[in-house]
Amino acid sequence: MGIFQVLCMVMLLHVGSVWSADPVWFGSQDNTRVLHVNSTMDLASFEPILKVFVALHPDIKVAYRDVNTLDLYHLTIDQHKQPQASLVISSAMDLQLKLVNDGYAQTYQSNFTERLPSDFRWRHQVFAFSLEPVVMLVNTEVFPGDLPEDRQSLLQTIRQNESIMTQRIGTYDIRQSGVGYLLASQDARQADVTWGRLLEAFGSHQVRTYCCTHEMIDDVASGELVLGYNLLGSYASQRARDDKRLKMILPKDYTLMLMRTALIPKQAPNPQDAGLFLDFLLSDSAQKMMQTQGLLFPIRPDANIPNDPYVVSAPGPTGVIELDQQLLVGRDYAKQKRFIRNWEMALEISELVP
Amino acid sequence: MWQTSLNQPNLSEEEEKKALARAPSLRFRFIVAGVLVIGVIAGLAINLIFDYSQKLADLSYDRLLRSALLQMDENVGLIRNEVSIDIPWSAFATLAQAEEDRVFYKVESLEQGFITGYQDLNSFPPRFPVLDEIQFYNQAYSGEMVRFAWVQRNIIDAETAQTIRIILGQTRLSREAMAASITRKAVEVVVLIALVAITLIIIGSHLVLRPLHRIGRALEDRAVGDLTPIDINTPKETHHLKVAINHFMARLQTNLAQLENYTADAAHQLRTPLASLKALAENARDIGNSDHYSPEKQRQALENIVKQCDTLNQTVTLLLNQAVVSHRLQTHRLALMDLLVPVTESCREQALVALRQGVHLSLECDLKESLILGDRFSIQQMMQNLIENAVRYSGQDSAAPKEVIVQVMAFDLFYRIKVIDHGDGIPDSEKERVFERFYRGRYDVAGSGVGLSMVRDIVNHHSARVKILNTVPKGTTFQVDFAKHRFDGDDQ
Numbered sequence: 001m002g003i004f005q006v007l008c009m010v011m012l013l014h015v016g017s018v019w020s021a022d023p024v025w026f027g028s029q030d031n032t033r034v035l036h037v038n039s040t041m042d043l044a045s046f047e048p049i050l051k052v053f054v055a056l057h058p059d060i061k062v063a064y065r066d067v068n069t070l071d072l073y074h075l076t077i078d079q080h081k082q083p084q085a086s087l088v089i090s091s092a093m094d095l096q097l098k099l100v101n102d103g104y105a106q107t108y109q110s111n112f113t114e115r116l117p118s119d120f121r122w123r124h125q126v127f128a129f130s131l132e133p134v135v136m137l138v139n140t141e142v143f144p145g146d147l148p149e150d151r152q153s154l155l156q157t158i159r160q161n162e163s164i165m166t167q168r169i170g171t172y173d174i175r176q177s178g179v180g181y182l183l184a185s186q187d188a189r190q191a192d193v194t195w196g197r198l199l200e201a202f203g204s205h206q207v208r209t210y211c212c213t214h215e216m217i218d219d220v221a222s223g224e225l226v227l228g229y230n231l232l233g234s235y236a237s238q239r240a241r242d243d244k245r246l247k248m249i250l251p252k253d254y255t256l257m258l259m260r261t262a263l264i265p266k267q268a269p270n271p272q273d274a275g276l277f278l279d280f281l282l283s284d285s286a287q288k289m290m291q292t293q294g295l296l297f298p299i300r301p302d303a304n305i306p307n308d309p310y311v312v313s314a315p316g317p318t319g320v321i322e323l324d325q326q327l328l329v330g331r332d333y334a335k336q337k338r339f340i341r342n343w344e345m346a347l348e349i350s351e352l353v354p
Numbered sequence: 355m356w357q358t359s360l361n362q363p364n365l366s367e368e369e370e371k372k373a374l375a376r377a378p379s380l381r382f383r384f385i386v387a388g389v390l391v392i393g394v395i396a397g398l399a400i401n402l403i404f405d406y407s408q409k410l411a412d413l414s415y416d417r418l419l420r421s422a423l424l425q426m427d428e429n430v431g432l433i434r435n436e437v438s439i440d441i442p443w444s445a446f447a448t449l450a451q452a453e454e455d456r457v458f459y460k461v462e463s464l465e466q467g468f469i470t471g472y473q474d475l476n477s478f479p480p481r482f483p484v485l486d487e488i489q490f491y492n493q494a495y496s497g498e499m500v501r502f503a504w505v506q507r508n509i510i511d512a513e514t515a516q517t518i519r520i521i522l523g524q525t526r527l528s529r530e531a532m533a534a535s536i537t538r539k540a541v542e543v544v545v546l547i548a549l550v551a552i553t554l555i556i557i558g559s560h561l562v563l564r565p566l567h568r569i570g571r572a573l574e575d576r577a578v579g580d581l582t583p584i585d586i587n588t589p590k591e592t593h594h595l596k597v598a599i600n601h602f603m604a605r606l607q608t609n610l611a612q613l614e615n616y617t618a619d620a621a622h623q624l625r626t627p628l629a630s631l632k633a634l635a636e637n638a639r640d641i642g643n644s645d646h647y648s649p650e651k652q653r654q655a656l657e658n659i660v661k662q663c664d665t666l667n668q669t670v671t672l673l674l675n676q677a678v679v680s681h682r683l684q685t686h687r688l689a690l691m692d693l694l695v696p697v698t699e700s701c702r703e704q705a706l707v708a709l710r711q712g713v714h715l716s717l718e719c720d721l722k723e724s725l726i727l728g729d730r731f732s733i734q735q736m737m738q739n740l741i742e743n744a745v746r747y748s749g750q751d752s753a754a755p756k757e758v759i760v761q762v763m764a765f766d767l768f769y770r771i772k773v774i775d776h777g778d779g780i781p782d783s784e785k786e787r788v789f790e791r792f793y794r795g796r797y798d799v800a801g802s803g804v805g806l807s808m809v810r811d812i813v814n815h816h817s818a819r820v821k822i823l824n825t826v827p828k829g830t831t832f833q834v835d836f837a838k839h840r841f842d843g844d845d846q
Contacts, residue, residue: 101457102496123454322450335470338438
């Protein structure tokens with residue numbers, strides 16, 4: 001079975017449900033300039049930004065579709081001849097980079113993209129507009145003993161509290177979540193041994209897997225889960241801010257830093273307005289808004305605000321996931337197949353049957 | 355003698371400027387030739403640089419590609435008789451050094467088929483595949499030109515043997531950027547060198563031609579009649595020009611001096627007979643008034659005047675003839691003619707004059723025709739001078755037989771004319787000098803001193819030879835040899 005047949009099957013599985021979802025509209029319905037945005041980001045985090053954008057450009061209306069990272073990747077490829085969306089925003093950096101590498105994105109250059117440090121863009125086709133930590137989220141009320149400060153102490157806690165921890169750790173299902181796969185593969189790359197032991201511990205304690213961040217956070221908040229592993233910092237910090245039981249932990253051994261990126265598909269119907277929106281995301285006002293309103297982690301946060309959780313002060317080293325060709329390795333067909341099989345075996349999950 | 359342009363080019367200043375503008379410029383040619391040569395060389399250099407920078411960029415980035423390919427190759431293994439590859443992150447970190455370049459790859463096994471990567475990549479390199487030998491080549495893929503590295507090798511363990519093939523490609527952006535930056539630098543240097551060279555040529559041309567201008571100015575600034583040599587310091591290359599100009603001026607000076615002498619002498623030649631003519635006439639007038647008047651005496655005095663007039667007439671004719679001959683020699687080209695015609699003609703003319711002086715002139719010639727290249731008038735003048743000369747110097751000694759013989763003989767290559775007299779002869783010491791202008795062997799014999807120098811001019815002009823021999827027992831023989839005209843030659 002070739003890779004394309006696999007892809008087609010995955011497409012058939014997921015695209016149907018995505019397609020039925022209606023977009024959320026911003027701006028006057030009478031406007032003729034329409035910008036379709038496909039994004040993996042929760043609308044809650046993005047809504048204020050979109051509102052400001054349509055206020056700045058009253059003649060544009062924006063259709064915003066929230067799509068799962070893996071679905072978004074396949075959708076973009078499927079529609080590459082006649083894409084509906086003019087801007088594709090995703091936290092799965094590896095899939096975004098692969099779209100660019102495989103020639104699905106177009107070049108865009110403006111004063112804003114030129115100002116961006118070269119680490120935060122590739123080929124002038126994919127641009128990062130936020131940089132957030134990957135965290136553990138704990139429910140302090142149900143967590144046994146001291147809160148873990150790194151992966152080692154998490155392993156220790158699991159071993160010492162086997163009954164409490166069983167079925168009460170949540171993480172991404174790397175088969176369904178693109179960003180989940182990215183984070184797992186980066187973990188394996190950063191610290192192969194620790195990752196192996198962690199996976200083993202997850203497996204022996206019947207870890208629960210989630211497709212999406214929200215459900216996982218909900219379960220941590222309700223106390224059903226003690227800990228969520230490898231969550232996106234922006235979502236976790238939003239909930240931790242409002243819910244005192246929740247505590248966001250940046251692992252001390254290393255903290256992965258993830259970029260959210262945007263690209264314009266090659267045949268995009270409205271690349272001008274997509275560029276406008278991208279420029280807006282990179283603009284100082286939007287970046288500042290992300291920080292002050294607690295929406296996202298901006299690329300260069302204003303460090304003058306004291307005790308701001310959006311200024312990342314990791315206790316240990318940070319491992320910024322680099323936006324370059326190395327990301328292709330993680331998405332290598334053979335490597336991906338092996339990695340998922342190992343993951344399934346370790347977690348003692350039977351193969352996902354479509 | 356004097357050669358001048360026929361239509362005197364007395365150009366106005368404006369016409370001279372026009373002529374200057376039309377004239378080809380040495381400096382311009384020099385600069386144009388230099389710029390062309392430099393341009394061609396610079397063009398070749400830039401062409402080479404383009405080629406070289408491409409090769410250099412490929413060489414350096416091919417190293418990255420090779421390194422990444424080898425890292426991939428190292429991680430190919432057999433698991434349960436199946437080929438598998440675990441691409442190391444470092445392999446692509448190596449490729450990421452070409453920051454903006456897309457990466458494509460394919461791993462396949464001849465037995466197992468596609469393993470991983472981009473399935474639609476072309477598996478076959480342009481050159482004949484050799485096991486374990488990495489091939490690099492450019493091929494279009496996904497809308498861009500891609501540099502591929504290709505390798506194929508056998509992988510063997512106890513149970514299976516398979517042939518795997520790895521194709522790894524990278525777009526050419528970084529290579530082109532590197533090549534462009536090398537090229538730009540090198541082209542800048544080449545252009546700079548070319549500009550410096552052109553500037554040097556322009557300055558050099560000015561410096562090289564400056565001595566010529568200096569010589570020109572030195573000549574231009576001279577006072578009228580200043581014929582002294584140029585004594586400005588000039589480089590070796592213009593030394594010859596300076597020397598030539600100085601020689602030319604020296605010749606001019608000699609010619610001018612000759613002309614001056616000639617004019618003075620001609621005046622002298624005319625003045626002396628005129629003065630004596632006047633004296634004779636006064637004498638004849640005074641005889642009538644004196645006490646010793648007799649018709650016999652007066653007739654004698656008038657006879658003297660007539661004689662003196664004849665002499666003067668001869669002198670003037672000679673001078674005029676000389677002027678005509680020298681003009682003809684300058685302006686008339688030599689033509690095919692019969693040498694016998696002027697010789698016979700002059701003998702006929704002179705025979706009576708000679709007889710009057712008691713000299714018998716005879717022509718001895720057996721030839722029917724004798725063709726040479728020459729000027730008839732000049733040769734006739736030459737013969738006339740030689741015969742007159744011979745007759746004049748024959749009559750001094752009344753005892754000797756008064757006879758002048760003209761002989762024409764044919765030899766293989768030339769005709770020889772001999773004019774033989776039996777006068778007193780010319781001493782050997784004077785034989786060389788008789789041809790000098792105004793030289794006169796004996797002042798007691800009438801003569802102008804220009805006749806034989808004219809003979810020499812005519813002989814020289816015809817490339818003939820003249821010799822003065824002694825007649826036996828006494829007397830002088832003038833011998834002139836004219837080259838025969840040969841029809842087979844290309845001398846027309």
